[in-house]
Amino acid sequence: MEYIVGIDLGTTNSLVAFMQGDEPVVIPGVDGSNLVPSIVTLDPPQPAADGESLPRPTVTVGNSARRALIATPERAIYSVKRLMGRGIEDIGEDLKLFPFRIASDVQPGEVLRIQLGEMSFTPSEISAYILRQLKRNAERFLGAPVKKAVITVPAYFNDAQRQATRDAGRMAGLDVLRLVNEPTAAALAYGLDRAADAPARTVAVYDLGGGTFDVSILKLNDDIFEVVATNGDTHLGGDDIDNLLLMVALDEIRTEHGVDLRQQPDAIQALRKAVIEAKIALSAEPAAKLDIELPGGGRYQREIPRAVYEQLIQPVLERTAGPCRQALADAAMTPEQIDEVVLVGGSTRIPAVRRLVDEIFQLSARGRRPHTELNPDEVVAMGAAVQASILAGSSAATDQLLLLDVTPLSLGIEALGGVVARVLQRNSTIPASATEHFTTGVEGQTNVAIHVVQGEREMAKDCRSLARFDLKGIPPMPAGLPRIEVKFLIDANGILQVSAREQRSGQQAQIEVKPTYGLTDEQVEAMILDSFDHAEADFAERQLIEARLEADTILSAVDKASENSAWARLSDAERAAIFAARDHLIAVRPGSDLKAIREATTALDAATRRFAELMMDEAVSQAMRGKTMETADRTLNADEIHAPHPFAPAQIEDEPVAAAQATGERHD
Amino acid sequence: MSNCARCQQPMHDSPLICAACGAVQSVAGIDYFQVFGLKRAFALDTVAVEREFHRLSRRLHPDRFARGSETDRQNSLAATALLNDAWRVLRDPVERVEYLLKIEGHAVGEEHAGKGKSAEREPPPDLLEEVFDLNMQLEEIRMSQRMGESAEASTMTEIAAAGKRFEAMLGEVDAALQAEGAKWDAGDAATRAQAAKKMIELLDRRRYVRNLVRDVRAAVTAQALQQELYGGNFVAESL
Secondary structure, rough: EEEEEEEEEEEEEEEEEEEEOOEEEOOOOOOOOOEOEEEEEEEOOOOOOOOOOOOOOOOOEEEHHHHHHHHHHHEEEEOOHHHHHOOOHHHHHHHOOOOEEEEOOOOOOOOOOOEEOOEEOOHHHHHHHHHHHHHHHHHHOOOEEEEEEEEEEEEOOOOHOOOHHHHHHOOOOOOEEEEEEHHHHHHHHHHHOOOOOOOOEEEEEEOOOOEEEEEEEEEEOOOOEEEEEEEEEOOHHHEEEEEEEHHHHHHHHHHOOOOOHHHHHHHHHHHHHHHHHHHHOOOOEEEEEEEEEOOOEEEEEEEEHHHHHHHHHHHHHHHOHHHHHHHHHHOOOHHHOEEEEEEOOOOHHHHHHHHHHHHHHHHHHHOOEEEEEOOOOOOOHHHHHHHHHHHHHHHHHHOOEEEOOOOOOOOOEEEEHEEEEEEEEOOOOOOOOEEEEOOOOOOOOOOEEEEEEEEOOHHHHHHHEEEEEEOOOOOOOOOOOOOOOEEEOOOOOEEEEEEEEEEOOOOOOOEEEEEEEOOOOOHHHOOOOOOOHOOOOHHHHHHHHHHHHHHHHHHHHHOHHHHHEEEEEEHHHHHHHHHHHHHHHHOOOOOOHHHHHHHHHHHHHHHHHHHHHHHHHHHHHHOOOOOOHHHHHOOOOOHHHHOOOOOOOOOOHHHHHHHHHHHHHOOO | OEOOOOOOOOOOOOOEEEEOOOOEOOOOOHHHHHHHOOOOOOOOOOOHHHHHHHHHHHHHHHHHHHOOHHHHHHHHHHHHHHHHHHHHHOHHHHHHHHHHHHOOOOOOHHHHOOOOOOOOOOHHHHHHHHHHHHHHHHHHHHHHHOOOOOOOOHHHHHHHHHHHHHHHHHHHHHHHHHHHHHHHHHHHHHHHHHHHHHHHHHHHHHHHHHHHHHHHHHHHHHHHHHHHHHHHHHHHOOO
């Protein structure tokens, strides 16, 4: 059986799902969790093995990488999705807010590379490591090779961001059959539960994830999911809320305690963890507490009442309202014409987000409630699995379903004076095509340069540069006589293809495509993850090798356990249980019973769970005491940070005062 | 009607897909009307065409050929793009008129007026006076906005009224286009030539009036923003 999996490659978490019979099911990782945190860390350098000139770099992905995020932040990266398909000249804001370390030799106009320890990687390569982990999780779960996938992208992703995602899939050894827009995937996941004879209806999907925001308006009719309008912001999400809270805390720690943590990436990561926990708590509780030990023995203690928190994040949430209204306008609809609203993305758990959505779409005023039945973290991956099943033609439940999506951004060509001549309007159903004619301006001219852009602005320089095409090999003719027909085709993935022909001579004009922020085929080829993924011949053997590697990883961690101060905090019984599980794993490891090795590994993992938690605690408090100063030279461009002060000093009793202070300082 | 490229059976309804064997056909030389098996006409039953759009989408879409051969996939992509292009243009009454005139060999829009000296900037003679007044008022509003002041209430009222008149004029143009279209659909060659000429003029007038409506809307929106900004509402709301 050939499996096609559905993958949600998220800013914060990534998931893989598949169609089990007629139901989409999320596949858990080795640790039992459905969510694989989108964190990648480069493992410490290994000594070269005999006969190898260079050791192969290895990485850790997901929950296991979390620890390294605090211990060795200079070898770790998260939220890499923000960098996909972008150039160094348009990530200034992100550099202020995220500890991205861009390789020092990256030039404007080049594909970015991120420095992890002694090596550098493109965002697509980092994403490929995440995808490869998901692929392995799926193979482990399904007991069969997985080579094909549907991957979701934010609906508002432009051509370069989509290409970067597709490249990542290829590097991970996946044939990416389709890129599906995240809100549309969510609609598909919900749509499956519906009766087939339901009347036509209009659905809005509001998708606020870790780093991206999308809104899509769909018409559902007779099993056809037809997107009529989409809008969004590829740099807006839960990350922005975390950063806001983080900056406030950093600022307060500096002004109240005279401690500047901004130069300490490990301390910042620990603080980030604390503010994220506070954010999550504030979705359910009226207040959350931050209580953090500082270098020098002081404590940063702060209560955040929900009202203050909501006022702080309001500007971030408000930024989702504009795209919603634009999508409604583009669909030529009023809020009252939206029958149902679907909430997607972890950030839609925030009550203030739900109130905003209610207001925008007039839900409670009409006695309606948004759909939240499916887990907002998992619904996109489930929808991707549904689309995978549509492509595979493998399930009766999806046999009749058809998804008609649109291109989120208008396509244009730079015309005389730098203005944009629109070739295709946004919200055109894809695949879509357009034909334009070009000619020469000089006698005997054999080349015509064309600049393709994407976006809604009037001037080409304000739009996203997609590519520059050189039409070559035009037969020499008097100026204005050649008639070159250029065909633009946006495929079902939302990716542009271009072809050209000189009509008078019938000659196929050559096109040399220079994608502005993309990798060439050769570059992608060279980056295909160098692993035994290609040795498809012996899948069982590969699984055995991987199982033994997994076993080795945990065994070596247990060997070093006694060096950690957390070890002393375990009870004798806990230590005995760990040793027993360890000895069992050592015994079964050399054998060829895959199941036995895996079970023994899982058992040892379970036995050491409490130890891992204790160790994590130690790492956090150590980081906060500033004991790992060897990384202190890494900066976060911290001098740029000017945080608002929404929290009144000390423990807050009186909310209105706090609120007033917040507004007062925001305008300084 | 031609025959299917694969099974050689004669083709019915849409030339994009063979009803007998399901093979997607090459799309070269097929116009938007033929996509839906329609004769060229300005009048269109959009409900019926939408139904046909959905029916054909189900059969042509690349999703249906994900496991097919490279040729099948390329044909499906090209055919679905053509289907989507056709539906996008034909469902819009104005784009439909422009498209049909163009494939009937008429020059419309920029090609008709010539680039640069576009008809959009030369007012139709009967509107000269009114357009002159409107432009004066718009300029007045822009001036005050540049100074950070609100324009005179009376000017705004006049502008709004002018906007309403031009919007109504758009409606009249659209009705006239429809009437000429009906003449073309039913008429002989001479009637068609006359109707086409009339429609090309109407399209020029429409573009001109539409730009006026757009300018008025922009001025009114900018004014509303200005009032919020300086009326204090904007500041309070942004907190």
